[in-house]
Amino acid sequence: MQIAQFLPQPVRHFFSATPFDAEKQSAALPIRHMKFDFKAEEIDPKFYLNAELASAYFASLSIFLTYGEDLVIDTARYHRELLNDPVLKQRVTSLIGQEALHSRLHEELNDAFRDADLPVELFRSWARFVFDHGFNRLPQPMKLSLMAGIEHFTAVLAEYMMNHEEIFFQSHDEKQRAIWMWHMLEESEHKDIAYDVFQSLSNSYGLRIAGFFPALITILVLISIASLLVPFYRKPSNLFSLSYWKDLPRSIKLIFGLQDGVYGSSWAHILDYLRPGFHPNDHDTSAFLAYYKERLLHPESGVLTPYFVKEFTPALKV
């Protein structure tokens, strides 16, 4: 699968990605079970810094991302069988378990969004169409690349969120805060697993980049466009609300602003994926992770402690 093997030596050198090194890989991760019991009446539609459209983006992301997570789960399951390294297999089982719980609990949040008048069923029908007729029909190597691409974007998002913890505490909606903080912690924790599977089975730069662009377009462009509908669907009077339109530029800046926007300020990290020798752990988040595990999971004071049920780490099978 090495596309570069027929190219001249200097070009080949440029495209030679770092192969998977089993000795240097991270340890397997725990799968944490949570229980949130979301209720429509507790949903804050301006959860994200009191900005309606920026909050709509995250609600839309919650809806569409479950389809991406289901693709990650199916793809990881398929490729786990092709792996030889037992630790990498164990890590893939952790990835599958963490994503399965993200998907299930975000669906519970999405049901609450639906009951709070967000266009959840409409977005689900769009997502089903795109995945059933597009992404889920791709050949397995391309799905593997797409999985690594999606995980890159969730890692970028997680690093931004962990670096901007204050975002979560601007709203009284403790359950939205908890699910996003838990999800972002785990996205950062497992950010290297899909990539290591890809490098272990393919290590083709061209194929890896082919999965980056559909992930980019879906997460940054299509979900953003869909989210434009949310404020009007939820509250049609927003169409004529001066305060809604006046606040719109702030929402756009919060997501795409180059200064401090979620994606706008993360371009260097996003595009670093295009570097042939890229590895997710080149972006060291170990200090964030240590801090967040304490902040979220401390048995008495953790933000997630009221919602935490149990955790277990998959067994190593040799």
Ligand SMILES: [Fe+2]
């Ligand atoms: Fe996830």
Ligand SMILES: [Fe+2]
């Ligand atoms: Fe993930």
